[in-house]
Amino acid sequence: QSALTQPASVSGSPGQSITISCTGTSSDLGSYNLVSWYQQHPGKAPKLMIYEVNKRPSGVSNRFSGSKSGHTASLTISGLQAEDEADYYCCSYGGSSPPWVFGGGTKLTVL
Amino acid sequence: EVQLVESGGGLVQPGGSLRLSCAASGFTFSSYEMHWVRQAPGKGLEWVSYISGSGTTIYYTDSVKGRFTISRDNAKNSLYLQMNSLRAEDTAIYYCARVGNSAYDFHYWGQGTLVTVSS
Numbered sequence: 001q002s003a004l005t006q007p008a009s010v011s012g013s014p015g016q017s018i019t020i021s022c023t024g025t026s027s028d029l030g031s032y033n034l035v036s037w038y039q040q041h042p043g044k045a046p047k048l049m050i051y052e053v054n055k056r057p058s059g060v061s062n063r064f065s066g067s068k069s070g071h072t073a074s075l076t077i078s079g080l081q082a083e084d085e086a087d088y089y090c091c092s093y094g095g096s097s098p099p100w101v102f103g104g105g106t107k108l109t110v111l
Numbered sequence: 112e113v114q115l116v117e118s119g120g121g122l123v124q125p126g127g128s129l130r131l132s133c134a135a136s137g138f139t140f141s142s143y144e145m146h147w148v149r150q151a152p153g154k155g156l157e158w159v160s161y162i163s164g165s166g167t168t169i170y171y172t173d174s175v176k177g178r179f180t181i182s183r184d185n186a187k188n189s190l191y192l193q194m195n196s197l198r199a200e201d202t203a204i205y206y207c208a209r210v211g212n213s214a215y216d217f218h219y220w221g222q223g224t225l226v227t228v229s230s
Contacts, residue, residue, distance in 0.1 A: 003155070032215075034213065034215040034216075036213070036215070036216040036217070038156070038217070040156075045206060045220040045221065045222055045223055046148075046156065046206070046217070046220055047220070048211065048216055048217060048218050051211065051212070051213045051215075051216040051218070052213050052215070052216070055212075055213075057211065057212075057218065089155060089156050091156070091158070091216075091217070093215045097170075097172075097173055098158055098170070098171075098172040098173065099158075099161065099170050100146075100158040100161070100215075101158065102155060102156045102157060102158060103155070104155045105155040105156070
């Protein structure tokens with residue numbers, strides 16, 4: 001399986017909303033509602049932000065939301081803040097080899 | 112508090128071996144599936160391997176099959192990754208990760224350990 005497809009970069013101004021897309025195939029995103037999103041600041045470990053398409057772990061701001069339609073998942077961040085500037089990765093369970101596949105990552109710049 | 116602490120990384124020559132460890136605390140280790148995820152310098156995340164709580168179910172990404180072995184010692188609350196026949200393309204930070212409410216996400220991550228394969 002190939003990596004999921006994400007835009008290399010997105011940007012937005014403080015207070016605005018942005019959406020990061022994640023496109024897969026019928027074998028992964030198209031077959032399972034098991035997409036998760038991770039935030040990674042430079043030099044830090046990734047942090048789970050969204051799981052099972054649209055569920056937020058305890059402690060994650062409700063400014064972060066997820067959705068999915070067909071083979072494409074999306075992460076929306078509303079009310080952008082400077083601390084949201086980071087790399088974001090989507091990941092989907094794919095059932096077969098490999099069972100888990102990540103997107104290439106999207107660098108979010110808060111202008 | 113869930114804690115995952117990796118160790119064992121370092122510089123190794125191509126063809127060499129290395130064993131990574133991940134010490135877990137703050138939860139009942141045997142009840143949770145675990146993963147290894149790696150990140151090459153300046154690159155994205157790549158899933159490497161999975162092991163069930165009992166250790167009976169294991170998966171690998173194709174590029175490491177036959178070279179890497181994941182294992183766990185539930186009595187020692189530890190996860191391992193034995194890496195043999197290392198290649199330059201295995202150079203990466205290796206993270207251990209624990210599943211969360213969903214068995215399909217990576218909820219908790221360690222700080223990572225750097226493996227550099229170079230002559």
